[in-house]
Structures are given as structure tokens and as C-alpha cells.
Amino acid sequence: MRGLTGKNAIVTGGGGAIGRAISLRLGDEGCGVGVFDIDGEAAAETAHRIEASGGEASAQTVDVTDYAAAKTALERFRDDAGACDVLVNNAGWDRYGEFVDTEPAHWDRVIAINLTSALNMSHAVAPVMKERGWGRVINMASDAGRAGPPGHAVYSACKGALIAFGKSLAKELAPNGITVNAICPGPNDTPLLEELIPDAGDREALAQSNPMGRLGVPEDIVGLAAFLASEESAYVTGQAISVSGGRTTHG
Numbered sequence: 001m002r003g004l005t006g007k008n009a010i011v012t013g014g015g016g017a018i019g020r021a022i023s024l025r026l027g028d029e030g031c032g033v034g035v036f037d038i039d040g041e042a043a044a045e046t047a048h049r050i051e052a053s054g055g056e057a058s059a060q061t062v063d064v065t066d067y068a069a070a071k072t073a074l075e076r077f078r079d080d081a082g083a084c085d086v087l088v089n090n091a092g093w094d095r096y097g098e099f100v101d102t103e104p105a106h107w108d109r110v111i112a113i114n115l116t117s118a119l120n121m122s123h124a125v126a127p128v129m130k131e132r133g134w135g136r137v138i139n140m141a142s143d144a145g146r147a148g149p150p151g152h153a154v155y156s157a158c159k160g161a162l163i164a165f166g167k168s169l170a171k172e173l174a175p176n177g178i179t180v181n182a183i184c185p186g187p188n189d190t191p192l193l194e195e196l197i198p199d200a201g202d203r204e205a206l207a208q209s210n211p212m213g214r215l216g217v218p219e220d221i222v223g224l225a226a227f228l229a230s231e232e233s234a235y236v237t238g239q240a241i242s243v244s245g246g247r248t249t250h251g
């Protein structure tokens, strides 16, 4: 993919399933990758895998819902590797539950991890991208943010908000050579999906109902992430793109 060699990318939640797959692909494409995750061991494992295949990577244990902690981690990354060119806001979390059965403490956690974290990181990174006249922000939204599945009301609200946030930010930052886009995975076969849909039979039924007859896997996401991070997508901004095997074709 043109324009990725030598770029610095940060992937939040880079120790998780989709974040690790994206980190590995960006590392393969010649990016130096900063793996930010609250799970330090998982982040270190991702960085180790990138280095083992000849790439450059570092790992930081950081709670990206905490603005000060996110800024400190970013400054440490900049001191060690240089400015961040590509930010992938990928950290996310949810649990299944009908809205009336959930509590404000749950909403707060869902909002912090799925939405506030992306605001924190984008706010910390964008000024330097503006100064440098180039940048890529990729928000990991979800088809939940477009379709609104039952049992995920607050998560869907956050992912919808993330899409809208990206559209506004894209217009603000377009004059500075910075693009902002959202990836909307459909159900993707990761540990998070097992938490969301604990019953294996229900997951299989979901797979069968997909036009392609299967769930997504993290590797389905990485090509689009690399494209949106690259020079190839320079005129693509403010978009939300589904990667769902054709499950979601509207909006």
C-alpha cells in the first residue's frame, strides 16, 4: 500500500483480536507501531510478534479512557519513535443486556471505552498532525452504530456517535491533509463476540444468516485499515465503511 513505509501508527486496543491483526498488518507494511492497551501483556505480545517478523514496535500499558494517561503515553511514544502519523482508535468493550436491565455504571463504562477513549486520543494526536500537514485517524465503529441490534443499546449509541464524531472531525481537519474515517465491522469472530453472544448455537445462526454464510474474522478488517492509513485513500474522508460480508448494505 503506497505511503505506509516509515510512518508511525498507534493502535489502541492493539492487544486484542482486531487491534492485533491491524497492528501486524501495519507492521508488515513498514509502519512503526505503538501498541496501546490496558492489557499490557497482550500489548507486549503484539509488539513482540511485529518485531519477530522484522518490524518496529513498542507497547504501552495505558487506559485510554483517561485523558492524562493517554497524553502521557502519546508523549512517551513521540520521544521514542517520533510523531504519530496514523491513529487507530480501536479499543472497545460491551456486554449483552437489554437496556432496561442495565445500570448507569455500565453505561459510563461503555461510553468511556467506546467513545471517550477515541475523543481523548484524537484530541491529543490531532494538533501535531495539523502542524505536520498529514495524518490518518481511523475509528473502529461497528455496524451496531448503524443498525442498532437489541441488547446493545448504549454500545450502539457510542458507535453511532463515533461515526458522527468522525464526520465532523473529518471536515475540520481536511484542510490540514488529515483524513478521518470509520470502519464498521459486522459480527467478527473474536473473544469479544463470545462475550456478547455467549451461546455457540446463536453465533452459528448469526454466521448462517450472513450473505456469505460466515462470521467475519479479524483478518477481514486489516486490508481496509491499511488502505485508510495509506496514501491511496488521500481523498476519502468522513466515511463509515462496513466490513460485514454484505450483512449491512444501507446507511
Ligand SMILES: NC(=O)c1ccc[n+]([C@@H]2O[C@H](COP(=O)([O-])OP(=O)(O)OC[C@H]3O[C@@H](n4cnc5c(N)ncnc54)[C@H](O)[C@@H]3O)[C@@H](O)[C@H]2O)c1
Binding pocket: 012, 013, 014, 015, 016, 017, 018, 019, 036, 037, 038, 039, 042, 062, 063, 064, 065, 090, 091, 092, 093, 113, 117, 140, 141, 142, 143, 184, 185, 186, 187, 188, 189, 190, 191, 192, 193
Ligand atoms: N468482535 C466484533 O464482533 C466486533 C464487531 C464490530 C466492532 N467491533 C469493534 O472492534 C474493536 C476491537 O474489538 P475486538 O473484537 O478485537 O475486541 P477485543 O476484546 O479482542 O479487543 C479489545 C481490546 O481493547 C482493549 N481495551 C479495552 N479497554 C481499554 C482501555 N480502557 N484502554 C486501552 N485498551 C483497552 C482490551 O484490553 C482489548 O485488548 C472494538 O472497538 C469493537 O467494539 C468488534
